[in-house]
Amino acid sequence: PDLDRRRIADRREQRLQLLLVGRGVDLREIGLERCGAGAKQFGDLYASFMDEAAIERAGAAPLKPYFAKIDAATDKQKLQTLFSTVGYASPVEVGQLPDPADPKRYAVAAGQGSLGMGGRDYYLEQGAKYDTFRTAYRAYVEKMLTLSGVADASARADRIVALETAMAKVQWSPVQSRDLQAMLKPMDAAGRKALAPDFDWPLLLSTAGYAQFPVVYMTNSTALTELGKIFAATPVSTWQDWMKFRLASASAGALPKAFDQATFDFYGKTLADQPEQRARWKRGIALVNGTMGEAVGEVYVKRHYPPESEAKMGELIANLRAAYKERITANSWMDGATKTQALAKLAAFDPRIGHPVKYIDYSSLNVVRGDPVGNAMRAGEFQHQLDLSRLGKPVDRTLWGMTPQTVNAYYDPLNNQITFPAAILQPPYFDPKADAAVNYGAIGAIIGHEMGHGFDDQGSQFSATGKFENWWTPAARTAFTQRTAALSKQFDAYEPIPGVRVKGALTLGENIGDLGGVETAYAAYQKYQAEHGKAPVIGGLTGDQRFFLAYAQAWQAKLREGAARARLLTDPHSPPFYRVNGIVRNVDAWYTAFGVKPGDALYLAPGDRVHIW
Template sequence: MKLKTLIFAGVALAAIAAMSGGALAAGKAAFGTWGYDATSMDASVKPGDDFFKYVNGGWDKRTEIAPDRTSAGVDVVLTDQAERDVRRIVEDLAKDPTKAGPGGRRVGDFYAAWMDEKGIEARGTASLKPYLAKIAAAKTKTDVAKLFAAPGFESPVNVGINPDLDNPNVYVVGLDQAGLGMPNRDYYLREGAKYDAFRKAYRDYVIKLQTLAGIKNAAAKADAIIALEHKIAEAHWKPEETRDVDKINNPMTVAKLTATAPQFPWSAMFASTGLGAPKKVLVSEPSEVKAAGELFASTPLAVWKDYLAYHFIRTHAAYLPHAFDQANFDFFSHTLRDVPVQRERWKRGVQIINRGLGEEVGRIYVAEHFPPEAERQTGELIANLTAAYGERFQKAAWMDEATRKAALVKLGTFDPRLGHPKKWIDYSSLQISRTDLLGDAVRSEQFEWKLELSRYPKPVDKGLWEMVPQEVNAYYNPLANQITFPAAILQPPYFDPNADPAANYGGEGAVIGHEMGHGFDDEGRHFDETGKVRDWWTADAAKAFGARTGALGAQFDGYEPVAGVHINGKLTMGENLGDLGGIEAAYAAWRRYVVQHGEPPVIDGFTGDQRFFIAYAQSWQDKVREGALRQQLLTNPHSPAEYRVNGIVRNVDAWYAAFNVKPGDKLYLPPEQRVHVW
């Protein structure tokens, strides 16, 4: 999918004038004559009945999802290109590791170790045995708890280091729910034949992994492990509950944490990881931690050791011989997400390098694929988007003056980041071997933890990036009031300096505006301009906003993309608000551009306003396998692409005018039922 957690699609503003010269730019647009491939359209569909199919129906009919993919669409095309670009880099380094110094050798050796399938098969499970032996050596539950806290091992409670919600300038130890093998609690708790089949397949998978590793009594151990995970799932919060900032902000002393879950040896766990004795621990889901403590005490030591061994194998199956890797694919990708074929090894190798040495590769990728002009032009776009949002805030009738003033202050302190980090991660302490792939993976996990540990308890480094430059994505970080756009997403059709300005406003403009809008959505409103958790809205403004969000949530609750599985309006609220606020702000910016430069000509039979909305819908061009769609609906805060188009535009007055949408059309909503945010 396009956008991940804390990421939202935005809207474009008047900066396109400087980029595109007022009408079509002198160069050729990458898509069609003005930024849209007209063969993607299905003109037999009325825009007011199904705008997504009207714009993308032709593409949908002729496009097959690649057998190794969960989806097809714009993002897949861009991701495939980024993978090919990175492949060339890493394969060159694997052949000649001296090309980019020590960093190049690390990248080349890691990739070569991954691609050495014959060597991996020949070594068998030898590389796995030391880690299983470490688990087997645990004599007490304190030993097990220390493994819970160690990088590379599973735990019912995850230990991490995060900015403090109450003071985002400092790091704090964090605890959050974890410990499941399947995607989330619903796969354990939902009733129905589909979920019964998933659970049966999961049992077979747990048995198979243990059998491949030479673990005896695999069936009995699998039953005990799954029973334990079922109890953990019962304690897990629902996904939508974890979005409530007030509920997840639970700072505790170690003494209070010990009172909450006295069964865990917290001091020993923290000390074993290098955290020492933290003064403060931020607990996201206290009831889950309490329940996990009770489970820790009531579950036999032997079961916890079996649980640890299985999960270590599961999370590292890709680095083991083919049979492990294939079993992992068969369950998680084929059974759960309906993917027919495993991706080519080089493609998965690129993604592994991106995860383990992402910024090492990113430095080379940026030098080759991110020209300074792209950064300059996108910077102009963001500046104009900021101005447009300011205008929208000034006109938002539901905001009182105190809230409006605070919103404008926060808007003025946005930190936009484009392309790549200014300072790169130093991987020099990470040891990589061409003959120890599993060891490379574990050492990479340990490196990441040591990197986090090196920052604690120092002031927060706000120059860090949560994505790598070669990732097709974007995000908003409420704790730093930052919007971040990696180099790989600043490409057509989102942004094309040779496209029609309307296309850029509806494409990249909507992406940017979406991210900016997160600062003011149902979560962002709880963070002030410094990133501190503080509700800076008045009660009256919050009530008026709540009325709008409630109506939007009810709309999305009514959509049923998969039989029996509706969109969760609460879980997807932030992303839906980002989409709606983003497109409305983008459209306002587009009309601002028109005032400055005059009404644009009709191109290919479409007015400028029509091209704006068509470009928006094109940016969500996407089709997904049912299994992957089901998993998205149960776990992901983003609505499916079709509804990010149809579910959004039906609330936008300008869309009705542009396409003459009337009562009787399937997407028509009476004006009083349309939700307007900004």
């Protein structure tokens, strides 16, 4: 068994050692001259992380310059300056995005910050399991403070956990944060001050580089009000302790083994049920990939991305778009006016395949061999400065939100783009030489899924140009909501872990994407057969059976209970098992393909099956 994994799944097993290192091998031995301009940075990042002897000798000293800045924040104004400085924890966060009111330009948003234990439910849920988590977390906080050389660690840990618990109580839940009407609230300076007067918004925004924006989207609005009250009521010293702990925790992998082991023991063993930590060389690869992802991606594309994959993928996308058009046109519950807008949005989809047209230039990223903590801080600042450099210019639609070597895909509602990185164009998702049934059932359903996000409960609130605006008639929206509510209710009934159910409202958007993706991919596959002839029986399986099996195999995975619990609390995706069985039981063609009858475990009466797109 993979004892160092939280989740076992083919889609996550694509290894970057093909690009960077083999086990225990110096980077130079795989020919860094072929890795382009980032070769030395690759090597220095990796070597700094892998030099455990040097890390042990340094002890907690690498934290000292950052702790000194925290110690110097002796009042609430200075604290807020650090809150908006890259690398330091904050109860509120600010960042940029395409403006929902005009996606051609950038805007700024403010919202609630993160918590050390992860989702708010870890602090709030009742039961012995969560009591165990909270007890272990408090011990972890104390240990990290002790290792960092902070005096009176026990009392400080109590105050830190109490602070985070107070913040958790007022934060919005993941379900609340999916409500775009509530989240996207633009406010001017007067509105921000009225909403959360305990924060110095001009200071927070100017420190982050956003002083020039008169209007800011205040997401999690009521949470910001309450977090401001907590900020005002909490002593400066407690905020300093909290920031030190969060920094030490985030830096643990670059610190001596005692830090690293304590962090794994809590987040890996206790929360995720992971028996063993991943080998350090594997984590080193992940570090390089996470820090210089597009530089790694450029190498990946040169070595592992055949041009024929892009051409075949383009053909599949065109076929799925045509099938979606037919299904929207034939839709029985949507009126003509809304259909016209939906078809315009579908036609405006901008598909991107493989890799960006230009890669991020990392030449100005200062990687210092022997300074892994500093490298992480500088990498964060590099990305922030890169983001700031784009302000004042039209939104760059060539930017990618994933690297080419990422085995995934995504839809961006503000740009109306669907993106398929190079790494997903391989088995079990895609093979240009594979049986059509398999490609349509796997990558076809994923293409349909991403298209479906343009018409899910969130994506449907953005127009063809990416603007956040209503293009639905009231009758069409009501009919849509009735169907999505039925799907949400189905998923609410699933209980992967005793006492922990799937949250239908949290996973609704992904479930809509999955259902629409499968049904549209199947329709496209039927059209393919009409043009190319009926699929043969292969291995005793019909084409339709292979289609659904390919869909199931694409999501085949096994999660440890702790990792599954974390996903159920915070992840908008349903567990893989229910992404398959919870979806296909709504698809009429699946019943025909496998002869599913009343009394079978997954059988749903025709009237109980949900069909949206």
